[in-house]
Amino acid sequence: MMSLIQRRCAASVLRQSLGSARTRTASTPISLLPTRWNPLQTNNCSIATQPLNLGRSSHRTFSSGRRMASAPHRPGGPALPAYIWMTAVGTTSMIGYFYYRYLEEVPLTHRKRWIATSPQWEWQLGDQEYQKLLKQFQAKGHVLPPDHRASITVQRVGSRVAKAALKFAQEHDMAHNISKSPYTYTVVRSEMANAFVLPNNHVFVMTGLFKYIQNEDDLAAVLAHECSHNLARHAGERMSSSIVTNFLARLSLLIDPSGAIFTIFLPAAAVFRELPHSRTQETEADQIGVYLAAEACYDPRAAKRVFAAMKKGMENSAPPEFLSTHPSHESRIQHFDQWLPDAMKVYNGESDQDGELSFGGGHDRCHHVRHQMQSARKQAAHQAALREQSN
Numbered sequence: 001m002m003s004l005i006q007r008r009c010a011a012s013v014l015r016q017s018l019g020s021a022r023t024r025t026a027s028t029p030i031s032l033l034p035t036r037w038n039p040l041q042t043n044n045c046s047i048a049t050q051p052l053n054l055g056r057s058s059h060r061t062f063s064s065g066r067r068m069a070s071a072p073h074r075p076g077g078p079a080l081p082a083y084i085w086m087t088a089v090g091t092t093s094m095i096g097y098f099y100y101r102y103l104e105e106v107p108l109t110h111r112k113r114w115i116a117t118s119p120q121w122e123w124q125l126g127d128q129e130y131q132k133l134l135k136q137f138q139a140k141g142h143v144l145p146p147d148h149r150a151s152i153t154v155q156r157v158g159s160r161v162a163k164a165a166l167k168f169a170q171e172h173d174m175a176h177n178i179s180k181s182p183y184t185y186t187v188v189r190s191e192m193a194n195a196f197v198l199p200n201n202h203v204f205v206m207t208g209l210f211k212y213i214q215n216e217d218d219l220a221a222v223l224a225h226e227c228s229h230n231l232a233r234h235a236g237e238r239m240s241s242s243i244v245t246n247f248l249a250r251l252s253l254l255i256d257p258s259g260a261i262f263t264i265f266l267p268a269a270a271v272f273r274e275l276p277h278s279r280t281q282e283t284e285a286d287q288i289g290v291y292l293a294a295e296a297c298y299d300p301r302a303a304k305r306v307f308a309a310m311k312k313g314m315e316n317s318a319p320p321e322f323l324s325t326h327p328s329h330e331s332r333i334q335h336f337d338q339w340l341p342d343a344m345k346v347y348n349g350e351s352d353q354d355g356e357l358s359f360g361g362g363h364d365r366c367h368h369v370r371h372q373m374q375s376a377r378k379q380a381a382h383q384a385a386l387r388e389q390s391n
């Protein structure tokens with residue numbers, strides 16, 4: 001880290017060099033990087049007595065461009081002090097340790113990711129955000145009451161999907177990492193076709209989404225996707241990634257106090273790191289979600305239908321994929337084609353070859369469950385009709 005005095009010196013060097021650059025011929029080779037800064041220097045500014053090396057092959061002062069007589073070249077350059085090596089080795093080892101210590105694998109997709117937040121901390125933040133959003137939506141009168149037909153349906157389908165998610169977590173040895181709190185489902189009146197989940201099992205569904213949802217299988221596809229984000233702890237992963245990005249952004253200010261690198265760094269990190277990362281998470285939630293829906297005995301083919309309907313409905317309004325947090329509808333639909341054969345095995349109660357998706361249960365597993373679902377639907381419709389009559 002450079003002190004204020006050293007920064008002033010550097011600025012002074014820069015001013016002098018800019019002055020001399022005007023007289024330098026175009027063919028004179030220069031480098032803007034001084035090769036060594038002497039931390040033991042006691043005078044306020046060293047440029048008069050410590051000319052800067054302009055590069056390995058050029059022994060010219062930055063201010064005059066003359067060949068240096070007082071700085072003889074030694075092959076390989078001067079040896080670095082031991083404490084610099086020790087600091088470098090220590091820092092690298094520490095970064096390596098923390099990287100491998102918090103490296104985890106996502107079940108099913110086997111993607112390795114770095115996650116440094118604790119599940120408990122994520123749940124706490126999820127609860128806080130949930131309360132905040134709920135108050136905002138309630139204040140506007142946008143939250144549908146729990147006895148509304150849409151709320152009841154979301155709750156009923158969601159609870160089946162949540163049960164499948166818990167089973168998935170137990171079978172993949174990740175039950176300790178997921179919240180056992182019951183899911184909350186909040187249906188919000190909105191034109192937006194969207195749904196999202198917060199850590200600690202808080203799901204919000206916007207009514208604009210119902211334009212693309214024809215039945216409970218379609219709804220299950222959406223809820224299973226949201227549930228999968230929580231299973232894979234995508235929020236924690238995003239927070240960890242954001243900690244690293246912010247750390248690097250601040251580090252860039254130490255290297256370049258003018259802030260030029262900082263200004264470029266954040267947009268570049270968004271386009272080249274954050275957005276692709278977000279799209280990877282969305283694809284992963286699609287993949288896990290399709291299996292959760294199948295395990296909960298909802299038709300896994302529904303996910304493809306929902307995205308095809310959204311593609312048709314949102315044509316010309318979606319941003320280009322590389323600038324979007326989500327993959328394009330085309331990409332998502334193509335991915336479903338890869339996953340559906342295995343998901344259908346789960347749905348039909350068949351065993352998978354490697355056993356990873358073998359929820360089992362036999363061929364009539366979902367036939368029986370879907371019969372029960374139909375009865376539950378009829379009962380819910382009957383109760384809703386009675387409520388409407390009494391109102």
Ligand SMILES: [Zn+2]
Nearest residue numbers: 225229282285
């Ligand atoms: Zn998502």
